[in-house]
Structures are given as structure tokens and as C-alpha cells.
Amino acid sequence: MLLEVKNLYFNYQNDKPLFQNLNLNVDEGQIIALVGESGCGKSTLLSLIYGLIDWQDGEILFEGEKLFGPKGNLVPGESQMKFVAQNYDLMPYGTVYDNVGKFISNINLKEKKEKVEELLDVVGLTEFARVIPKNLSGGQQQRVAIARALAVLPKMLLLDEPFSNLDFSRKFELREKLFNYVKENDLSLIISTHNLEEVLPWADKIVVLQQGRLIQNDSPKETYENPYNDYVARLLGEVNIFTEAEKSQLNLNKTNYFPYQIKIVASGVEATVSDSRFAGSHYRNKLLINDKSIIIYTDEFLEGKVDLQF
Numbered sequence: 465m466l467l468e469v470k471n472l473y474f475n476y477q478n479d480k481p482l483f484q485n486l487n488l489n490v491d492e493g494q495i496i497a498l499v500g501e502s503g504c505g506k507s508t509l510l511s512l513i514y515g516l517i518d519w520q521d522g523e524i525l526f527e528g529e530k531l532f533g534p535k536g537n538l539v540p541g542e543s544q545m546k547f548v549a550q551n552y553d554l555m556p557y558g559t560v561y562d563n564v565g566k567f568i569s570n571i572n573l574k575e576k577k578e579k580v581e582e583l584l585d586v587v588g589l590t591e592f593a594r595v596i597p598k599n600l601s602g603g604q605q606q607r608v609a610i611a612r613a614l615a616v617l618p619k620m621l622l623l624d625e626p627f628s629n630l631d632f633s634r635k636f637e638l639r640e641k642l643f644n645y646v647k648e649n650d651l652s653l654i655i656s657t658h659n660l661e662e663v664l665p666w667a668d669k670i671v672v673l674q675q676g677r678l679i680q681n682d683s684p685k686e687t688y689e690n691p692y693n694d695y696v697a698r699l700l701g702e703v704n705i706f707t708e709a710e711k712s713q714l715n716l717n718k719t720n721y722f723p724y725q726i727k728i729v730a731s732g733v734e735a736t737v738s739d740s741r742f743a744g745s746h747y748r749n750k751l752l753i754n755d756k757s758i759i760i761y762t763d764e765f766l767e768g769k770v771d772l773q774f
């Protein structure tokens with residue numbers, strides 16, 4: 465086991481602990497998506513693992529060795545890990561090239577140049593090598609920070625919302641290259657995100673935090689098929705949530721259904737289409753079952769009445 469978080473207890477204020485008995489294991493080469501609503505503790509957990517803040521109780525072990533947090537290191541942060549936080553902490557007067565090469569040794573300058581160029585390609589900043597951070601957009605600065613974190617291969621990479629400032633096309637390109645790089649180099653990665661769909665195809669496990677509690681830790685498929693509760697289902701995308709009363713009235717197996725899980729059939733639960741809109745890859749339809757409004761996706765425009773199967 466590469467990383468073990470055992471019975472972690474941590475609070476910012478004495479009266480209200482953020483984490484109580486938090487446990488998390490990460491294997492070598494594993495990619496973990498850390499998800500949860502804003503304020504649930506994702507950034508704090510990454511900072512604790514990296515050793516930027518002290519915890520009150522419990523243990524964090526890396527390759528079986530106990531970590532001691534800020535008091536254990538002269539320079540902040542564990543040397544085997546790299547953390548890209550939400551403030552990118554770039555050298556303001558160094559160029560993009562200097563920032564990415566900051567931790568690479570100058571002994572072999574040719575090798576250093578090749579490495580920096582490779583990383584600039586990974587994050588799509590080749591043509592910005594000579595620019596200084598203040599002349600870059602937020603998303604470009606974020607990409608410099610990611611390239612710098614990868615420069616001296618860490619064993620574990622911690623990324624806090626790494627795609628938050630990127631536009632759609634950049635995001636697709638970067639995540640493809642980044643995850644391939646991580647897999648090729650057998651790095652372990654914990655990546656926090658608001659948007660799970662962004663990382664889903666690459667994640668080995670989805671770890672869900674709800675108000676500091678780790679409530680689910682399963683493969684992406686398992687999480688989609690069996691979200692622990694409605695909160696988890698909502699994190700996974702647009703979802704229909706039913707009350708217990710609605711569940712028994714409609715004879716449902718569970719309280720949450722993603723739009724793609726509800727099908728139109730010849731004979732089933734009758735619903736009236738109130739709205740059908742083109743949404744790119746599908747039509748997004750709003751239907752009414754009595755007074756209950758639900759969303760389903762279809763290939764075709766819908767109108768009138770339909771029968772549904774859950």
C-alpha cells in the first residue's frame with residue numbers, strides 16, 4: 465500500500481471536527497477521484513496528506529512510514545509527492561520554461577531542455593515557454609503548475625481541481641495527455657473535482673466526501689450502479705430523486721434514477737411530455753407523472769403521452 469490514512473481526526477475549530485476517523489488507502493499506480501460538494505473537505509484532505517497542516521489524531525503512512533505533517537519536514541510538503549493546489553504558487557519573474565524546470569537539475573542541460581519541452585507539450589504550452597506568469601490566463605497558470613509538478617516524477621501526485629480554469633477543448637486535450645502521462649509513468653494520483661464526468665474514464669476509485677465523512681469508495685461503475693445515497697447520485701450528474709412515498713407509489717426499486725436509466729416502452733408508467741429540447745447528443749425531456757416532474761434523455765424529439773419503464 466502506497467498511502468494509508470488511518471482514523472484521521474482533524475478540525476479547524478475545536479468545537480466542530482471536519483474529519484473524524486477518516487480512513488483511506490491508495491495503491492501504487494492508482495487514480496483516485498476525490499469528490500464532494502463545495503466545503504466537504506477535499507482541499508483540506510489533500511493538504512493534510514501532503515503535509516501542509518497538522519492533524520490532531522490518527523496516522524498517515526506513506527510506503528509504510530509514518531508522516532509527521534509540517535513538523536516532519538524542513539521544506540513544506542512531502543518530498544515523494546507533488547501537490548498542485550488552487551493557488552499555483554509560480555515564480556512571478558521566471559518564464560514558463562523556468563517555472564516548469566524549477567525542480568529539474570542543471571547538471572545535464574540538454575536532458576533538462578528535453579524534459580521541459582515534453583511537459584510543455586503535455587500541458588499544451590509550448591508556444592508560451594518565454595512568457596512570465598503575470599501575462600498568462602488563470603487556466604494557463606494552472607497548466608504551468610501541473611507541468612512543474614510532473615517535472616521530477618513524484619510517486620504520488622495530488623491535484624486540486626486541476627481543470628477548473630480550462631475551457632472545454634483544452635480540458636479534453638489536457639486530461640487525455642495528463643492521464644496518459646500518469647499511467648505511463650505509473651504514478652499514483654488523487655484528483656479532486658467538482659465535475660466527476662471529467663475524470664471518470666480514468667479513475668480506478670471514486671472517493672466521496674460528505675461534510676468530512678468518507679461515505680463511498682468504489683469503482684466508477686459500482687458508484688454509478690449503486691450510489692450510496694441521493695447526495696452521491698447528484699454528484700454523478702443530472703438525476704431524478706424520488707421520495708419514499710413516490711418510490712412505493714410508482715413501485716420503484718430505488719430513490720434515484722439517472723435520465724438514461726428510464727426507458728420508453730409500449731406499456732408502463734404513463735407520463736405526459738411537458739418539454740423536449742435538443743441537447744447535442746440527445747433530447748432532454750421533461751415529463752410529468754401526475755404532479756411529479758422527471759427528466760429523461762432520448763434520441764428523438766418527444767411529445768404527447770409516453771409509457772415509461774424504470
Ligand SMILES: Nc1ncnc2c1ncn2[C@@H]1O[C@H](COP(=O)(O)OP(=O)(O)OP(=O)(O)O)[C@@H](O)[C@H]1O
Nearest residue numbers: 476477482500501502503504505506507508509658
Ligand atoms: N483555514 C481554514 N480555517 C478554518 N476553516 C477552514 C479553513 N479552510 C477551510 N475551512 C473550512 O473547512 C471546510 C472544508 O474546506 P475545504 O476547502 O477543504 O473544502 P473543499 O471540499 O475543498 O471545497 P471546494 O470544493 O469549495 O474547494 C469548509 O467548511 C471550510 O469553510
